[in-house]
Amino acid sequence: MTTPTHALILNVDDNDGARYAKTRMLARAGFDVIEAATGNVALEKVREHSPDLVLLDVKLPDINGLEVCRRIKLDPLTAATLVLQTSAAAVHTIDKVRALDGGADSYLTEPIEPAELIANVRALLRLRRAESALRESEERFRELAENIDDVFWMFDPANDVLLYVSPAYRTLWGRELAPFERGADHWTVGVHPEDRTRIASAYEVLRREGRYEEEYRIVRPDDTVRWVRERAFPVPDATGRTYRLAGITTDITGRKTGELLLREADRRKDQFLAMLAHELRNPLAPIRHAVEIMDPRKSLPAAMLDAARMIVSRQVTHLSRLVDDLLDVSRITQGKITLKYEIVDLATAISTAIETVRPALDKKHHTLRVELPSTPSTLLGDSVRIAQVIGNLLSNASKYTPDGGTIVLSAELGAGEIAIHVRDNGIGIDADILPHIFELFVQSENSLERAEGGLGIGLSLARALVELHGGRIEAHSAGIGQGSEFIAIWPQSLAPASRTPLTKEVVVADEVQTRRVLLVDDSVDAASAMSLLLETLGHEVHVAHNGFAALEAAGVFAPEVVILDIGLPGMDGFQIARTMRERADTVGALLIALTGYGQASDRQRSHEAGFDHHFVKPVSFDDIERLIAKSGAPGLPRNLAPLQGHNGTAG
Structure with a gap:
């Protein structure tokens, strides 16, 4: 498209004088002008020169100007050409209507004032330029799109x-x-x-x-x-x-899906925190009541005191299990679970699992049937984790099965695999929940489950541990009220089942030698409780509540055993242990870390600082008692089990 001052205009008029006058007007305004005196010549020049505008008189000797306009607009090659139709004043009204209907872009009546002609031409060219720019913009838009x-x-x-x-x-x-x-x-x-x-x-x-x-x-x-x-x-x-x-x-499917997942994760987080608060508060009530029963001012019978102690023991075990499960989830998520592979007797693993859930089964009067292969069977894996998986599946079945229900635990041998089935006749699993049953914190909304409690992590842990062993786990249910079945499929070892009887180390009280024990803990209650227990065995105990007091006491007390918390004010347990290993009065002492920090990195730091053992709170006093007894056995080195962890797992 040429600019308005250099636009090409075809001037069509059979009157030589009128045509000359209009050409002069247009030329003076800066336009390039070509001429035609007939309709046929005009059509030829439109196709040949592609003018920007045709100034077209209605009255022509061969073809009517209205017909010329119509043909220009019908031809795809010339349809975009502007047409400014003109005619004499006597017939302008009807001709104007016909011209515009035939496709003319504008219409002028002769005689035409020069200023009017130039203004109309420029207006039409500006409009065409704007339309052309829009079309070009649309074309670029389309290419981009x-x-x-x-x-x-x-x-x-x-x-x-x-x-x-x-x-x-x-x-x-x-x-x-x-x-x-x-x-x-x-x-x-x-x-x-x-x-x-x-x-x-x-x-x-x-x-x-x-x-x-x-x-x-x-x-x-x-x-x-x-x-x-x-x-x-x-x-x-x-x-x-x-x-x-x-x-x-x-x-935005990816972003929207992420938002939906975040909202769902946030909902589950809130639900989990509510459940966690519920589960942590539940054991506190019986513990508090048991402590009140054991108040010496009440002078209650020994049987009641023993029952209170058992309540405290059970509830502390329950709390410890909750914390251990949470830590296991964290370790699995971070890939920090390490399996200790050995040949595991299937019957022994199942027996261990049943022992852990027996109180729950007895409480609800469940009938447990165990159906094992007639030939001894073994698994290749971590015996503790295998028993944990079976225990979690049994615990889940007990939780979802009403009082008096039946749970069947069976095992089937396959081609290089052992499938362990746990089937119940409980409340079943809704079809909507079934695909998500192994996800973290997923629980049924059924009121029975809510009454039984739990954090919704047992099945997730079971799946993770089975998969770490190279196996798989499945869940099946026909629906609500139809019971459920979980199948854990493990790789089978080729070795024969071990029949070596399990032995338990027993420490005889008469053989325990009394020791000087330095106990360091900033928790006054924790230190007092441990001190009382140690003193009942005849040990001489000195208590300190910070690192500076511990080091000062060590110089006078010369402890043979130091039970040391890690998180202490002023100086942490790692610093204290390193200092004690450099001092003559404590270099040979048995150093035991008793702490709430239980990650692998914490145990490594304990080892580097000079600790002999690392226990995670709460710990069984029997384990502490056993270590102290071993430290005095003749001919045995002080460090028998470096960094032995809570519940006997190596750190």
């Missing part, structure tokens, strides 16, 4: 026509584009009727509110679901009028 993943679309609000949708539409919606039924324009494409309706609605929102942005869900023909974000904005023409409505549709 066809090379990105977002869906671009363009809508004509004046004619209520969707003009363009980029090819990414196929990918996002899973629908094919096809020629639109009104498709005279090459821009026009067909989309699903629902999408055309939505885009038309977007224009109404944009016109009413000045902006349009929406997120919504679409279901593709293959039933997959996608989330999209759609934004629309007006495209103004040279006058500021909304000429087009353009829009961008972006696939």
Whole structure:
């Protein structure tokens, strides 16, 4: 397109004088002008020279000017040419109507004032330039749209026509584009009727509110679901009028899914914290009541005192199990669980598991049937973890089975595998929950389960531990009220089952030698309780509540055993242990770390600081008693089991 001052104009008039006058006017205004005196010559020159505008008189000797205009507009090669129709004043009214209906872009009545002619020509050329710029912009928009993943679309609000949708539409919606039924324009494409309706609605929102942005869900023909974000904005023409409505549709499924997962995770977190608070508070009530029973001022019978002590013991064991499960989840999540592989007798592992859940089974009067293969069977794995998995499955079955129910534990030998089944006739699992039953913190909403408590991590732990062994675990249920079955499938070892009887080390009280024990803990209650227990065995105990007091006491007391907390004010247990190993009065003492820190890195730091053993609170006093007794056995080195951990697991 040439600029207005160098636009090419074809001046068509059979009157030589009038044609000359109009040519002079246009030339003085800076336009390039060519002429024609007949309709046929005019059509030839339009095709040959492609003028920007044709100044066309109605009255011509061969072809009527109205017909010339019609032919120009019908020819695809010349249809974009501007036509300014002119005619004499006597017939201008009817000719003006016919000219505009025939495609003329404007109409003037002769005689024409020079200023009026030039103003009309310039106005038409400006309009054409603006329209051309818009078309070029649309073409660039289309080129851009066809090379990105977002869906671009363009809508004509004046004619209520969707003009363009980029090819990414196929990918996002899973629908094919096809020629639109009104498709005279090459821009026009067909989309699903629902999408055309939505885009038309977007224009109404944009016109009413000045902006349009929406997120919504679409279901593709293959039933997959996608989330999209759609934004629309007006495209103004040279006058500021909304000429087009353009829009961008972006696939936000990944982000939306992440948001939904975060919301679900946040919901589960809140649910878990509520359950954790519930589970931690539950044991505190019987512990407190038991402590009140043991108040010496009450002078209660010995049988009642023994029962109170058993209550405290059971509840502390329960609390310890909760903490251990939480720590196991953390270790598994961080990949810090290490299995100790050995040949494990299946019957022994099952017996150990049953022993851990026997109180729960007895409490609800459950019948437990055990069906094992007739031949001895072994597994290759960590005996403690295998028993833990079976115990978790039995505990889960007991929790979901009403009083008097039946639980069946069986094992089947396969090709290199052993499948352990735990089946119950309890409340069953809802179909919606079943696919998520092994996920962390997932629990049934059934009131029975809520009454039984739990943190919703037992099955998740079981799956993780089975998979660490190279096995797999499955859950089956016909639905609510139909019971459930869990199957843990393990790789089987080829070695014969071990029949070596299990032995338990017993420390005979008469053989225990009394020791000087330095006990360091900033918790006054914890230190007092441990001190009382040690003194009942005849040990001489000195208590300190910080590192400086401990080191000062060691110089006078010369302890043979030091039980040392790690988290102390001023100087931590690691610093104290290193200092004691450098001093003559404590270099040979038995150093035992008794702490709430139980990660592998904590145990490594204990070892480097000079500790002989590392126990995680709460610890059985029997373990402490056994270590002190061993430290005095003749011919045995002080450090028998370096960094032996809580419940006998190596640190």
